[in-house]
Structures are given as C-alpha cells and as structure tokens.
Amino acid sequence: MTLLLLNARIASESSPDLLSADILIRDGIITKVAPGLPDPGDARVIDCAGRILCPGFFDAHVHLREPGHEQKENIASGSEAANNGGITGLVMMPNTSPALDSGAAVTAVLESGRRHSRIPIFTSGCVSKNREGKEMAGIDGMRAAGVKMLTDDGDTTSNPSLLYRAMQYASEFGMFFASHCEVPELAGSRALNDGPTAYKLGIAGSPACAEEIIIDRDIRLAHASGAHIHIQHVSSKMGMETIRWWKSRGDVKVTAEVSPHHLLFTDEDIGDFDTHYKMNPPLRTKADNEALLEGLLDGTFDLIATDHAPHTPFEKSQDFISAPNGITGLDTAVVSLYHFFIKEGKFGWDTLVKKYSAEPRRLMSLPVSTIAAGQPADLILFNPDATSSFTKDFMKSKSHNTPFLNKTLEGRVELVVLGNEILLER
Ligand SMILES: [Zn+2]
The missing domain is CATH 2.30.40.10 (Urease, subunit C, domain 1)
Structure with a gap:
C-alpha cells in the first residue's frame, strides 16, 4: 500500500x-x-x-478483563476501543481471573493478543501470587515471556517485605515495578474522597493520605533496593508533591502517571450518586486537579494513562458503595484531552504526544513512534x-x-x- x-x-x-x-x-x-x-x-x-x-498514542494502564471477565471486555473489544480512540499500543494490568502471575498465564494472554488484536498488546505481571501479597509470583517465568512491568494493581502489594525482596530480585533482570497506592484499612469504602461531599452524602470517605502513605513507602522501598518504581494513577496534590520531592533528590528511579479523570473531575461531580464518577483512587478536589496538571507540566508525571476499567451496566447500576470502581477511557481519552486541555490552551500537542505516546513507550523500553x-x-x-x-x-x-x-x-x-x-x- x-x-x-x-x-x-x-x-x-x-x-x-x-x-x-x-x-x-x-x-x-x-x-x-x-x-x-x-x-x-x-x-x-x-x-x-x-x-x-500525531504518532499513535500508547496507554500503559489498561484493564482488558481477559481472562475471566469477558462480559466486561476482552482483548478483541478492548483493542478495538483503543484503535477507535487513536491508541496503537497498550499494557494490560494483571488483575484478571485467574491473575497473570506466571509465565504460562502471561504467554496465554499475549498469544490471544496476537490473534485478536490489530494493535500490539503488552502485559504486566503480578508481584505476588494471585495478588495476595503472600508469596512471590513466578517472576522469572514472566520475564522469559516478555514482561517488564510488575504490579499488583487493583491493590497495593500489602506486604512491604515481599515487595522489597521482589524489587531486589527482579531489578537484576531489568524489570520495573508499578504501584497502585492505597492503605486498604484507611481507604475504607474506597468510594469517595474524604471531605465535605462525602460528609454531605453520608459516606465514610477515603482520605488522600491512604494513597500518599504508600506512594512514599513504595518509592522508599525502591530507593533502598535500587529498583525502578512507577507510581500509578496519582490523585492528590500531596501525592504529586511526594513524587516531586523524591525526583528532586535524584537518587531513585521513579516515574509516575496521572489519569485524565483525575485531571478533570472532582468528588462533587458524583451529583446524585452517579457511579460513572466512582473510581479508585477516588476523585478529589479542584485544588488536586490543578496540582496534578501542574505536576504533568513540570515533569513530575512522566505520562498520562487512562486506567481503562470496563464494567457492565448491571454492575454500575448498583448503589454507590456496592458498584465497582473505575471508568472506561480508551475510546474517549485523546478527544477529551484535546477538548479540555489543548483546545483550552492549557497545554499543546507536544505535551500530549510526549505524555501519551513517547513516554509510555519509553517506560516499556519500546521504540518511540515518530513521524519522520x-x-x-x-x-x-x-x-x-x-x-x-x-x-x-x-x-x-x-x-x-x-x-x-x-x-x-x-x-x-x-x-x-x-x-x-x-x-x-x-
Ligand atoms: Zn489501580
């Protein structure tokens, strides 16, 4: 052609x-x-x-629900949603059912990606077996199958000792770690930011410190072990500031991502308990939106990732506390980032290309797509x-x-x- x-x-x-x-x-x-x-x-x-x-975009944080929850999404539908939104490569998260915690499990989804997707599909693998934080996952098998990113996304790796040992071990192979940051006992219902909106609606809110404590813990573990840590979907101002401070020290390899929804929406947007605004970490405040944008522009955040998290209408039509966390993002990300940021003069096309095409590919050690x-x-x-x-x-x-x-x-x-x-x- x-x-x-x-x-x-x-x-x-x-x-x-x-x-x-x-x-x-x-x-x-x-x-x-x-x-x-x-x-x-x-x-x-x-x-x-x-x-x-523009160069094709790349999303480093995507839930394709295969295997185990194909009623929500599968590799075929999710990769077409990406393509529909101008995204030509993505990284799956391993919180599938069963979880992607071994070379065999990873090989199976990568094979499905080759058969069912028209764009390249990459996957991360679990840090701990079945994401339970008890035993180390089959890291060497996953490395052999091509995994670069290890994460228990959906949850924090609860046991810091296990994470520390995994960091020491896997860093030797050039693998890196991605952290979903949350103290579960403190995050509570995980539904809504702790603040006036939660109080008004009578929901026990999830405070930002539940996230910030683990952002700091996991960067500290990376600092001590020499691992590369990537902090996922940061939602709060102090979370951003924690990463900025660690980056300013210059003695730890830390990267971080921010999601379009955390840049755009606040807890007040849930209105009359609209579950399309329920995600984890939760939406916080206007001041957090502004700080996150500042962090994106000053390089604290290396990249944008959607955390595409499909759920069925039935699941999302439950009451606010029972409904699952997350929203889809692949079909809408590029257009929404254009509409709310580029068109409004908040950043230029160079920022979008850097943060949503070049940097996520660099994170995955892939060649950067350029039009040359x-x-x-x-x-x-x-x-x-x-x-x-x-x-x-x-x-x-x-x-x-x-x-x-x-x-x-x-x-x-x-x-x-x-x-x-x-x-x-x-
Ligand atoms: Zn997560």
Whole structure:
C-alpha cells in the first residue's frame, strides 16, 4: 500500500509548533516527509488540510478483563476501543481471573493478543501470587515471556517485605515495578474522597493520605533496593508533591502517571450518586486537579494513562458503595484531552504526544513512534473542527461506564495507520 498524506500539520514531542508537510508512506514505512511531494502515481491520496497528524498514542494502564471477565471486555473489544480512540499500543494490568502471575498465564494472554488484536498488546505481571501479597509470583517465568512491568494493581502489594525482596530480585533482570497506592484499612469504602461531599452524602470517605502513605513507602522501598518504581494513577496534590520531592533528590528511579479523570473531575461531580464518577483512587478536589496538571507540566508525571476499567451496566447500576470502581477511557481519552486541555490552551500537542505516546513507550523500553522519514508508519489523523459523540454505537469497548456517555466533545480521530494497514477511517 502506498499512501500520500497531503497538507498535514505534524505534531511531535519536541516542539509546540506543528510542522506543515506532506507524507509518503510505502509498504508501512514513512519514506518522505516534505512540503509539496508529487503524487507518485500509485498512491492513495488523502488531503489532511486542517487536520493534525500525531504518532499513535500508547496507554500503559489498561484493564482488558481477559481472562475471566469477558462480559466486561476482552482483548478483541478492548483493542478495538483503543484503535477507535487513536491508541496503537497498550499494557494490560494483571488483575484478571485467574491473575497473570506466571509465565504460562502471561504467554496465554499475549498469544490471544496476537490473534485478536490489530494493535500490539503488552502485559504486566503480578508481584505476588494471585495478588495476595503472600508469596512471590513466578517472576522469572514472566520475564522469559516478555514482561517488564510488575504490579499488583487493583491493590497495593500489602506486604512491604515481599515487595522489597521482589524489587531486589527482579531489578537484576531489568524489570520495573508499578504501584497502585492505597492503605486498604484507611481507604475504607474506597468510594469517595474524604471531605465535605462525602460528609454531605453520608459516606465514610477515603482520605488522600491512604494513597500518599504508600506512594512514599513504595518509592522508599525502591530507593533502598535500587529498583525502578512507577507510581500509578496519582490523585492528590500531596501525592504529586511526594513524587516531586523524591525526583528532586535524584537518587531513585521513579516515574509516575496521572489519569485524565483525575485531571478533570472532582468528588462533587458524583451529583446524585452517579457511579460513572466512582473510581479508585477516588476523585478529589479542584485544588488536586490543578496540582496534578501542574505536576504533568513540570515533569513530575512522566505520562498520562487512562486506567481503562470496563464494567457492565448491571454492575454500575448498583448503589454507590456496592458498584465497582473505575471508568472506561480508551475510546474517549485523546478527544477529551484535546477538548479540555489543548483546545483550552492549557497545554499543546507536544505535551500530549510526549505524555501519551513517547513516554509510555519509553517506560516499556519500546521504540518511540515518530513521524519522520525511515520510521515505521504509526500515526493518527485528528480533526479539531469535527466532534465526537460518545454514544454506545460510537464506542467499541463492550462497556460504556464513562462520564462521557452520550456527550459530544470537540475533536475526532479520523484515521489510524499502523504499519501497512489502515486500522480506522471515518
Ligand atoms: Zn489501580
């Protein structure tokens, strides 16, 4: 296949300015990037005027529910939700059923990914067997199967001694650790931030310190063991400040992520107990939103990740305390980040490309996708003048538990090209 993309404006992580150029792609490789490219004759020509061309995005925190909860999502549906949202690679979390805690379990999902997904699927593996914090998982087997990230996500690795020993052991193989940070006894119901909203609604809130204590504990363990620690889905100002302080010391390898929902929403958004605003860690306050954005822009947060967490309508229609935590994100992330941040001038395309394409790939030791001659084609075309209406028909995830359900936002992913294939065209 030969593709000639005319009049594109190209986004990159290195500059807020968009580069105007035409792009020639032959057999999955970008062969030329320059203004005024002639039609080679055999090319399919796409006029990209007014659109923005970005490298494909990459999500380092995704729950695809396979194996065990395929009624919520599976690799086939979840990877199509990613593709639908302009995401061309992702990392699964291992809190499936059974949990991904051995080489055999990991090999099975990676094989399913090869068969059922049109984008590359990576997976993390558990730190402890069945995420119970009692025995170390089959780390060597998982390493042999290609796992780089170890996490008991969904919960904190409860036993710090086990985590410390796992860190000493696995770091020797170049693996790193990702932490869901929460003292469960302190987080309580896990439903809502501890504050005036929880008090008003009569729910025992989950204080931010339940998260911040473990952020500090796990970075300290990494500092002592020499491991690389990645802190997941940080929700609070002091959590961000804790990471910023550790990074400023310069003697521990720490990276961190923030989720679109923690940048955008607060506990007040739950209104009349809307479970589409229930996640763990919970939504906190406007001051936390602002601090998290500040942390994203100053480099405290290396990357954005959605924590895509599909649940069925039945589960999410339970009462607020009983409903499971989490919202979907793959179908909506890029458009919502455009709508609320880029369009509003809060950050530029370079920030989005850096935090949601380049850095997550670096975290996983993968080649960074760039739009330049000689690179494999991995790009999306984004129309800032069109809109996306997040109806059930539009979204490809099996689940629709998102605050954006039936809402219309500005921006639309119009084309996804990966290798020699057009994965999406609308
Ligand atoms: Zn988590």
